[in-house]
Amino acid sequence: MRTLLLTVSLGLVAALQAQDPPASGGLGQDVSGKWYLKAATADQEIPMKKPESVTSMNLTVLEGGNLEVQATILIDGQCRDKTLVLERASEPGKYTAYGGKRVVYITPSAVKDHYILYCEGELGGKQIRVAKLMGRDPENNAGALEDFKKVAEAKGLHLEVFIPRQSETCSPEA
Incomplete structure (x- = not known):
């Protein structure tokens, strides 16, 4: 579960991160608000269940430039x-x-x-690298996906690209 949260959250965080608040000397764009996970890939199989669907993530820039990512994920029929x-x-x-x-x-x-969010770290005792594409709207963008694939390949991430189903709300199965 921590892996899934990390995967989804990192995607969200990546989007926020890229837009440091103007006061921090970052890019000068506000990344607070809604972001959508558009695609993800890794350098190896991730030992966790992929989300059945994803809702938008909310990013908040905290004091000091840290980012808080909040998301709701549907896994095994539970939000x-x-x-x-x-x-x-x-x-x-x-x-x-x-x-x-x-x-x-x-x-x-x-x-x-x-x-594009790129994450390196340890998962289950193994080193893993993950890339995620984040966007401001839920619609898929062919150009953004093509750019993501080029970046992922340049990083050595050659596994299948996962494109999640977008949902406005988390609706558990009855």
């Missing part, structure tokens, strides 16, 4: 609310999570209102 704080590092676009055990880099995509 699960998750919150993760990404701690801002000294390097622009770099964050840490879980006490520094995972590092997250957020970079803008070549397509407006899209960001």
Whole structure:
């Protein structure tokens, strides 16, 4: 479950991270608000269940430039609310999570209102690398997906790209 939360949250955090608040000397864009997980891939199979559907994530820039990511995920027919704080590092676009055990880099995509989140860390005793595409709206964008695939391949992530089903609300199965 922590892995799923991390995966979803990192995607959200990446989007927020890429847009440090103007006062912090970042990109000068506000990343607070709704973001959508558009795609994800990794350098190996992740030993966890993929979400059945995802809702928008809410990002909040906290004092000091940290990011709080809140998301609801449908897994095994149950809605699960998750919150993760990404701690801002000294390097622009770099964050840490879980006490520094995972590092997250957020970079803008070549397509407006899209960001790519790249995470490195340990999961189940193994090193893993994950990339996620985040966007401001729930609609898929072919250009953003193509840019994401190029970036993921350049990072050595050659596994299948997962494109989640978007939902406005989390609706558990009856």
